[in-house]
Amino acid sequence: MTGSPALTPPALSVQREGRPRLVVVGNGMAGGRLLEDILACDPQRFAITVFGEEPYGNYNRILLSEVLNGSQEAQNIFLNPLAWYAENGITLHAGRKVVRIDREQRRVYCEDGQSEPYDLLVLATGSKPFIPPIPGTTLRGVFVFRTLDDCRHIASYARQCQRAVVIGGGLLGLEAAKGLMTHHLDVTVVEMAPYLMSVQLDEAGGKVLGQTIERLGIHIRTATTTKEIVGHPHVTAVRFADGTEIPADMVVIAAGIRPNIDLARECGLACERAIVVDDQLRTSDPNIYAVGECVQHNGVVYGLVAPIWEQTKVLARVLTGSDPHARYTGSRIATRLKVMGVDLVSLGRIQDVQSSDEVVQFSEPARQVYWKAIIRNGRLHAACLLGDLGPADQLQRLFHSGAEVPQRRVEIFFPPAANAAPVTLADLPDTQQICDCNGVSKGTIVAAIRAGKCTLPAIGKATRAGTGCGSCKKIIKGLIECFADSVTPDPSEDWYVPAVPMDKPTLVAEIRRRGLKSVSAVLQELGQGEDEKSKNGLASLLKSLWGKEYIDERDARFINDRVHANIQKDGTFSVVPRMYGGVTTPDELIRIGQVAKKYQVPMVKITGGQRIDLLGIRKEDLPKVWADLGMPSGYAYTKALRTVKTCVGSEFCRFGLNDSTGMGIAIEKRFQGFEFPAKVKMAVSGCPRNCAEATVKDVGVVATEGGEWEISIGGAAGAHVRKSDVLCRVSSREEVLRIIGRFLIYYRDNAKWLERTYDFVPRIGLDKIRDIIVHDKLGLGEYLDAEVEKMAAAYVDPWLEREHPAYEGQFDGESRIPLPMVT
Amino acid sequence: MTIVLPLEKGGFAPMSSGEITYVTVGPVSAIPPGMGRAYHVGPHRIAVFRTRSGRVFATAQRCPHRGGPLADGMLVGEQVVCPLHAFRFDLHTGQCEQSHVCPVQTYPVDITPEGWIRIGIPTRFRSSEDVSPLLTSC
Numbered sequence: 001m002t003g004s005p006a007l008t009p010p011a012l013s014v015q016r017e018g019r020p021r022l023v024v025v026g027n028g029m030a031g032g033r034l035l036e037d038i039l040a041c042d043p044q045r046f047a048i049t050v051f052g053e054e055p056y057g058n059y060n061r062i063l064l065s066e067v068l069n070g071s072q073e074a075q076n077i078f079l080n081p082l083a084w085y086a087e088n089g090i091t092l093h094a095g096r097k098v099v100r101i102d103r104e105q106r107r108v109y110c111e112d113g114q115s116e117p118y119d120l121l122v123l124a125t126g127s128k129p130f131i132p133p134i135p136g137t138t139l140r141g142v143f144v145f146r147t148l149d150d151c152r153h154i155a156s157y158a159r160q161c162q163r164a165v166v167i168g169g170g171l172l173g174l175e176a177a178k179g180l181m182t183h184h185l186d187v188t189v190v191e192m193a194p195y196l197m198s199v200q201l202d203e204a205g206g207k208v209l210g211q212t213i214e215r216l217g218i219h220i221r222t223a224t225t226t227k228e229i230v231g232h233p234h235v236t237a238v239r240f241a242d243g244t245e246i247p248a249d250m251v252v253i254a255a256g257i258r259p260n261i262d263l264a265r266e267c268g269l270a271c272e273r274a275i276v277v278d279d280q281l282r283t284s285d286p287n288i289y290a291v292g293e294c295v296q297h298n299g300v301v302y303g304l305v306a307p308i309w310e311q312t313k314v315l316a317r318v319l320t321g322s323d324p325h326a327r328y329t330g331s332r333i334a335t336r337l338k339v340m341g342v343d344l345v346s347l348g349r350i351q352d353v354q355s356s357d358e359v360v361q362f363s364e365p366a367r368q369v370y371w372k373a374i375i376r377n378g379r380l381h382a383a384c385l386l387g388d389l390g391p392a393d394q395l396q397r398l399f400h401s402g403a404e405v406p407q408r409r410v411e412i413f414f415p416p417a418a419n420a421a422p423v424t425l426a427d428l429p430d431t432q433q434i435c436d437c438n439g440v441s442k443g444t445i446v447a448a449i450r451a452g453k454c455t456l457p458a459i460g461k462a463t464r465a466g467t468g469c470g471s472c473k474k475i476i477k478g479l480i481e482c483f484a485d486s487v488t489p490d491p492s493e494d495w496y497v498p499a500v501p502m503d504k505p506t507l508v509a510e511i512r513r514r515g516l517k518s519v520s521a522v523l524q525e526l527g528q529g530e531d532e533k534s535k536n537g538l539a540s541l542l543k544s545l546w547g548k549e550y551i552d553e554r555d556a557r558f559i560n561d562r563v564h565a566n567i568q569k570d571g572t573f574s575v576v577p578r579m580y581g582g583v584t585t586p587d588e589l590i591r592i593g594q595v596a597k598k599y600q601v602p603m604v605k606i607t608g609g610q611r612i613d614l615l616g617i618r619k620e621d622l623p624k625v626w627a628d629l630g631m632p633s634g635y636a637y638t639k640a641l642r643t644v645k646t647c648v649g650s651e652f653c654r655f656g657l658n659d660s661t662g663m664g665i666a667i668e669k670r671f672q673g674f675e676f677p678a679k680v681k682m683a684v685s686g687c688p689r690n691c692a693e694a695t696v697k698d699v700g701v702v703a704t705e706g707g708e709w710e711i712s713i714g715g716a717a718g719a720h721v722r723k724s725d726v727l728c729r730v731s732s733r734e735e736v737l738r739i740i741g742r743f744l745i746y747y748r749d750n751a752k753w754l755e756r757t758y759d760f761v762p763r764i765g766l767d768k769i770r771d772i773i774v775h776d777k778l779g780l781g782e783y784l785d786a787e788v789e790k791m792a793a794a795y796v797d798p799w800l801e802r803e804h805p806a807y808e809g810q811f812d813g814e815s816r817i818p819l820p821m822v823t
Numbered sequence: 824m825t826i827v828l829p830l831e832k833g834g835f836a837p838m839s840s841g842e843i844t845y846v847t848v849g850p851v852s853a854i855p856p857g858m859g860r861a862y863h864v865g866p867h868r869i870a871v872f873r874t875r876s877g878r879v880f881a882t883a884q885r886c887p888h889r890g891g892p893l894a895d896g897m898l899v900g901e902q903v904v905c906p907l908h909a910f911r912f913d914l915h916t917g918q919c920e921q922s923h924v925c926p927v928q929t930y931p932v933d934i935t936p937e938g939w940i941r942i943g944i945p946t947r948f949r950s951s952e953d954v955s956p957l958l959t960s961c
Contacts, residue, residue, distance in 0.1 A: 217877040520875060557897075567907070809853060812860070814863045814868060815848070
């Protein structure tokens with residue numbers, strides 16, 4: 001084996017001549033980062049060869065859980081693609097494992113017997129999952145969670161499973177559990193310690209975390225030792241030391257990691273729990289260095305990236321000679337994590353408490369908040385914050401600076417007012433502008449409050465403050481609380497939906513800031529309770545906010561929106577196909593008639609919006625009916641653009657001034673599938689006789705003599721009757737489409753859930769809407785136009801789900817189950 | 824002993840103290856989390872729900888108010904909201920949140936280790952006079 005040829009590719013050998021040969025064993029996060037740091041110090045210093053066991057470039061292992069839960073594509077987590085190595089003259093042996101180091105000859109040997117000489121060697125072998133010594137860990141359906149391949153195998157195996165058990169309730173285990181939840185598995189996390197995340201949290205904190213996670217539907221079993229994984233040939237259950245067992249179709253082992261030190265130990269390097277290194281990351285052999293999770297520095301083995309980044313930086317300086325005196329003196333571990341939607345900050349080692357330490361704690365069980373700080377010799381030694389990271393910045397400052405903590409220890413968590421908020425609302429000068437949309441100052445608002453206007457709408461009416469984008473409403477409310485003698489407002493009147501106590505701008509900002517992309521996530525993080533109106537409203541909002549990134553949870557939809565049809569009193573559905581502008585053809589009519597006969601439709605009806613309604617269709621027949629119709633959905637069941645009603649117009653009508661049917665069809669084709677906080681009905685009339693009743697629609701268009709189109713908004717003729725307000729006149733079809741598009745997006749963005757345009761337009765004010773939509777005074781025009789493009793491009797006929805149902809049983813009726821014979 | 828159940832509708836109602844037979848209706852995986860699904864088990868029209876928290880419940884399929892299909896309702900926590908008129912029923916007890924609405928019948932549920940849903944169906948019945956069918960005023 002030993003005499004094998006060296007592994008130097010000829011293409012690179014020329015430029016490599018004369019430079020010292022650096023070999024790095026390990027191409028994980030530490031190895032990859034070290035290469036980057038070395039190149040940053042001195043790209044020409046070494047001829048570099050890297051061995052990586054996995055057949056890829058290096059990738060961000062931290063994001064593996066996101067690959068597992070599907071929120072990241074595997075290709076997006078690569079840090080350096082294979083081409084990067086070539087571009088930088090680095091020889092990468094991906095998928096080759098180094099099995100032996102010959103320190104005498106200064107050579108590393110691969111599994112296949114080939115070898116590579118080195119002048120300097122760096123071991124960045126990382127760690128491997130710890131597999132507990134119990135029976136059954138080799139059964140089919142048992143996985144570890146460490147590499148990209150593990151992730152893929154878990155995800156693909158999960159498809160055929162219903163119950164998963166994760167062994168290990170640390171960070172990795174919880175990440176795995178979260179990933180499995182997204183595959184709709186019933187997940188149980190088993191932890192040996194009496195509480196979760198025993199490295200970062202103490203018992204009280206771990207229990208708080210456990211409760212929060214259980215509310216997400218993950219079962220937690222702490223203080224539980226796994227004795228055996230049962231099954232043959234694949235796993236069927238997990239058995240515990242107390243004799244109990246739970247069924248499992250798959251098991252993920254995330255019981256911690258162990259440094260990979262076999263290579264180092266076998267060639268005689270000093271190893272304890274990991275490879276022992278000095279402050280320059282040098283091992284007991286002066287030509288061999290080590291970095292990352294496989295090293296033990298000053299008695300400590302690190303398993304997080306932050307310390308490893310510090311190590312690679314020092315090592316790069318030492319190796320390249322750019323700072324030969326660089327030293328790594330250990331890391332103060334500070335991590336900020338999000339575990340299953342729970343915010344967590346961990347500073348130092350919270351377990352490390354001595355009898356002389358002071359412990360300061362705060363907990364608020366109702367909000368799942370838990371804070372703890374350990375003070376040693378007047379300095380912050382360790383801390384954890386769970387659920388609410390309010391004091392995190394201050395604690396991190398104290399932790400990293402090593403400064404003395406405040407004499408009144410309570411100020412660690414609750415800094416005195418002077419340090420906390422720089423100014424309170426009462427302290428703001430009267431000239432401070434509060435409402436930037438309408439230019440209203442604090443003084444004006446306070447004067448209104450003192451004059452008895454003590455609600456948001458009253459202040460809006462008196463001063464216009466808060467009537468624009470609405471983002472200053474919070475401050476105005478604060479001012480009311482500050483300056484009004486007695487306040488009895490109904491706070492929920494401004495909430496977008498009842499279950500989330502925030503108005504729409506605040507909610508949108510929070511959703512964006514926290515990256516919440518599903519209804520369950522919003523309710524989990526921001527909600528108080530749960531109700532059907534809120535779920536619907538949030539689903540609509542999230543879809544418009546995130547577009548393709550929106551995580552569409554069908555259970556957040558009303559039945560109409562799940563099956564794209566309107567439920568009737570007997571549980572059947574009505575089907576209204578799209579008929580642009582209310583114009584149809586003989587062939588279409590014949591098809592509709594045939595469908596109505598074939599499915600024995602009990603009623604065929606012309607709707608108020610000039611469409612044909614087939615009533616009384618059974619849910620299980622919907623896909624077949626749609627397929628037979630061969631027409632797209634008319635959206636007659638949801639909060640979206642419903643119909644554009646038209647009159648015959650100039651094509652046939654002797655009074656017609658312009659092509660209203662053509663205009664109506666163009667509008668309907670442009671905005672079909674657009675969803676809004678409430679339904680939107682439109683109409684186009686070809687002359688002011690207005691046969692299409694355009695002046696009582698959410699958006700109406702009327703042709704006038706002289707070739708212009710008059711656009712009006714905010715009309716209604718239902719329970720509420722309101723003549724629409726004229727927005728503007730324009731002369732071309734393009735302008736009509738642009739103005740309507742801008743108004744629709746502005747409405748979509750600013751209306752409360754279920755707020756129809758007839759409430760929205762007067763609330764915002766016609767003048768202001770005209771300024772924004774027609775005159776573009778806020779400069780929103782480009783954005784609004786772009787949003788129209790985006791929504792138009794995203795349109796997909798929902799009735800195509802007939803081919804690929806969105807979820808199991810989407811169009812299933814009642815399944816008949818025969819009763820068993822009972823004996 | 825073999826019990827063959829009569830299939831004419833509304834002719835009987837479960838006896839609270841009666842015997843119960845568990846009938847397998849399908850796998851848990853047939854119901855996406857947060858959704859419901861309707862089964863017609865012998866004479867019983869049953870809605871089975873799987874909450875986001877992973878629990879499975881069963882109630883009568885028809886809402887006691889106007890017969891709305893509860894399996895098509897929206898789940899909020901461990902309540903189901905009827906799709907027709909938004910009456911809410913507790914999945915544990917069947918009680919309606921709004922007053923003056925009858926509770927909905929609930930059925931015991933058992934999940935096998937293999938992940939199959941089994942519904943407890945009463946196997947003894949009262950006579951037809953005792954029935955309080957959906958159409959009576961409540």
